[in-house]
Amino acid sequence: MSINSNNLSAFINDSRVRNIGFQVLIISALVFSVWWLMDNTLTNLENRGKSLGFGFLVQTAGFEISDTLGTWLFDYEVGVSSYTDIFFIGITNTLLIAVLGIILASIIGFTVGIMRLSNNFILKYFATVYVEVIRNVPLLLQLFFWYFAVLGVLPDARSQLQVFGGLGGLNITGLYLPAPVFQTGFGLVFLAFSVSVIASIIVAHISKKKQDETGQGFKLVLIIPALIISVTGIAYVIMGGPLDWTFPEFKNTGPIFKRGFQSDAGMVLVPEMLAVLLALTLYTAGFIAEIVRAGIVAVSRGQTEASYSVGLRPGVTLRLIVIPQAMRIIIPPLTSQYLNLTKNSSLAVAIAYPELVSIFAGTALNQVGKEIEMIFMVMSTYLVISLITSFFMNWFNARVKIVER
């Protein structure tokens, strides 16, 4: 009796047994919750006369989508394109905003962040006011501000503001720009361009190695542009210039709805896209500016002073001494901002920009009614985009972080 109870208490007090016991408990709880959720969903769906399935993806879509990169890339045509096309058009338009937004927000953010530390009174206070205003107004309001207040007062559909010396035009229906028309053979020019870029990267590596060994690298500022321009240019000439341009066409006569910019000439950036891009870029740049400022301030003052004392000028000090050290503090929070920007692009649904949430989880969902499947697809897409962004930024972070010797 006493031996038994001793054995038992020894058994439950054994740390290995406990560890395994808790693991088993947690896993069974997890399995049970997943099973319960699935069972519940399936039962409820059945009760409501609905079924699960992805058959809708091959159905054709019967609604028009406004002209954007996605519709151009996938040749969207009502009654021909399927809901799968709608899904990819949505992803394309979301990625377009995400990529352009990340690039522009980084440029503006870094500039403003450095301006906040400037000794120039005007620059410094302009940057401070920018950051404080932008960070403290909700993003959705900024979106409405850019769309309705700023872009809403552009000239009407039948007049225009000329931009870029008459090459482009701007009115309330969008920004019209010359568009490239790729002829056969352009693929080879693009290939030549890609090859020259890869070659440049190799040259840069060799130069770095040489500089490490001898203290003297190549003049990359001259070599790389020369390499890219000459290789691409030669390919372009050999292929007989396989690139044409169409220019925006503005008509003042004819039926009233045919006046204004013609839909078949040049390309249009719809105001919805411009507003989303402006709002997201400026909003995220406000946060990035603060991250950059914090990163720079965190670099010890002694580094700057040491740099000055060996005779480096302020610009060079910033570029070669301070920023490289600040980067390793800046990168992790910067990653979060990039992820936020991508996910915030779904707010564009409020102003009719046809991105993923708007056309797929919105219009298409309403026509098909497969909420669970479609929301699952949209959630997975954002997850994949975010994971790829994180993966890239982690790789970059590993490169810039301090190397222990």
Next chain:
Amino acid sequence: MKKLSFLVAGVAGVLAASAVQAGTLDDVKAKGFVQCGVSQGLPGFSNADDAGNWTGIDVDLCRGVAAAVFGDASKVKYTPLSSKQRFTALSSGEIDVLSRNTTWTMTRDTQLGLNFAGVNYYDGQGFLVPTKLGVKSALEMDGANVCSQTGTTTELNVTDFFRENGMKFNLVAFEEADAVVAAYDSGRCDVYTTDRSGLAAQRTKLANPDAHMVLPEIISKEPLGPVVRQGDDQWFNIVRWTLNAMINAEEMGVTSANAKSMANDNNPSIKRLLGTEGTFGAELGLSNDWALNIISQVGNYAESYEAHVGPNTPLKLGRGVNALWSQGGILYAPPVR
């Protein structure tokens, strides 16, 4: 594919987990009010005033259901929904009835797991344009920028119309009706398209309503009506017969003012409607004076129409096809017998 579906169900199960339900009538009685899905503000149909009181013909239907169930038309709570959210809100059990100028179509009847309980307004899609453009017909609209709301039959109809007539257009679709109005008012679009009743209602929100005109073309059939979840026949019947009671009351001349006295009228069909003869209310699972409550507290169809969308309201919509069948329209409710 089946495995994938199963996985999907697991992840999204949270969404549906809260909505296991018994009969809707029992649920409604237990919580003490009808949860009614309405629009985010469409004058004449469902619109909230400054004090948060909802009015409109769609709202009257919800009040009618509450009057039938509780004998008190005020026992309604409203959930404003965008056209995108409305079906999900209904099928997830967030609302008991959707009365939100919703078009009855075959897809919605068969694929969404929903049932339409009838038609309370026969509408059709039209176009609103600024008068200064000098456009007289929808067939002159080749090349136009068209604004509409997302997640509606509107987008499909307008696409079909332009395709049929070999015309091109650019569709700008917003989630919120107010954003559509603002974009149209700013000139982003030349044309605003939605149901003609909606155009009449939204026009009142424009900066200068008189500078815009509705084009003569009607490009679709839009029977608007209340919607319930599929699979609860009792609740479906209650909503359907609330609407039928209001239409029948108009036909019999029963109004909110005379309903109580007419309950003792000699006409047997009026007696059956108002519950002094037969057990029609009990068969619905309600009290026998269910229709009397609806009519005395909410009014008959004509009263509701005249108060919210008729010629004496800002919408100025004549009865047209929405008149009784006996007066040249197509409103026709089955008899109570």
